[in-house]
Amino acid sequence: MTVRLIPYLVMNGNAKEAIQFYEKALNAQVLFSQSFGEMPANPEFPLPEDAKNLVSHATIKVGETELMFSDTFPGQPHQSGNQVTICISTDDADKARQMFDALQQEGQVGMPLQETFFSPAYGTVTDKFGVNFQVFTEGKQ
Numbered sequence: 001m002t003v004r005l006i007p008y009l010v011m012n013g014n015a016k017e018a019i020q021f022y023e024k025a026l027n028a029q030v031l032f033s034q035s036f037g038e039m040p041a042n043p044e045f046p047l048p049e050d051a052k053n054l055v056s057h058a059t060i061k062v063g064e065t066e067l068m069f070s071d072t073f074p075g076q077p078h079q080s081g082n083q084v085t086i087c088i089s090t091d092d093a094d095k096a097r098q099m100f101d102a103l104q105q106e107g108q109v110g111m112p113l114q115e116t117f118f119s120p121a122y123g124t125v126t127d128k129f130g131v132n133f134q135v136f137t138e139g140k141q
Contacts (some may be wrong), residue, residue, distance in 0.1 A: 001095055006087040008068040008134055012078040015055035015071045026062045033058040036073070040117055050074050057118075085124075085132035093121040096137040103127045103135070 011018055022028045037052030054071035061067075068087055072078040090096050100113045100121075106128035113123030113135060121137035 001092040002090060003095065004066075004089045006066050006068055006089055008070070008085040008087040010078070010083040010085065011055070011069060011071050012080075012083070013054060013071050015058060015069045019055070019058055019060060019069060022060060022062065022067070028060040028062045028067075031059040031061055031066070036071075048074055085134055087134045087136055089136045089138060091138045093137045093139075096121045096135050100125060100135045103133055 009015075009018065019028075019030060019033065023030065034056050035052060036047055036054050036056040039047075039056055041047070051074050054074070056070055058069040059066055060069070088096075088099055090099075097113060100123055103125045104127075108126045110124035110126065110132075111122075113121050116122045119137050120139045122135065124132070124134050126132050
């Protein structure tokens with residue numbers, strides 16, 4: 001089993017610009033980048049035109065450390081100062097559930113831990129101290 005904590009920056013429509021900035025400023029390497037328009041279509045939730053080129057998920061590497069990014073989905077609130085979350089990444093779905101369940105005690109679930117097209121178990125939770133976590137389980141569907 002592996003577990004990693006990864007800073008996750010949620011940007012206000014400027015994730016591509018931030019990634020390019022960190023590539024130059026920190027000699028970062030882009031490991032992955034996907035726009036909302038590149039994600040599988042969901043007929044129940046059509047994608048607004050202004051969201052298609054925004055970053056749905058990206059990972060860069062600075063030295064030995066990874067940083068993850070996304071843009072806020074259009075219409076969702078964004079406030080500078082709360083755009084950083086901690087992504088807990090593990091390859092063990094049972095461990096993901098244990099950590100998620102522990103973090104939600106006296107906290108607030110943003111998205112229940114569930115299977116998604118990109119993870120067998122993914123969810124978001126704000127703990128009782130106001131720290132935002134994404135719990136991500138690595139693996140194929």
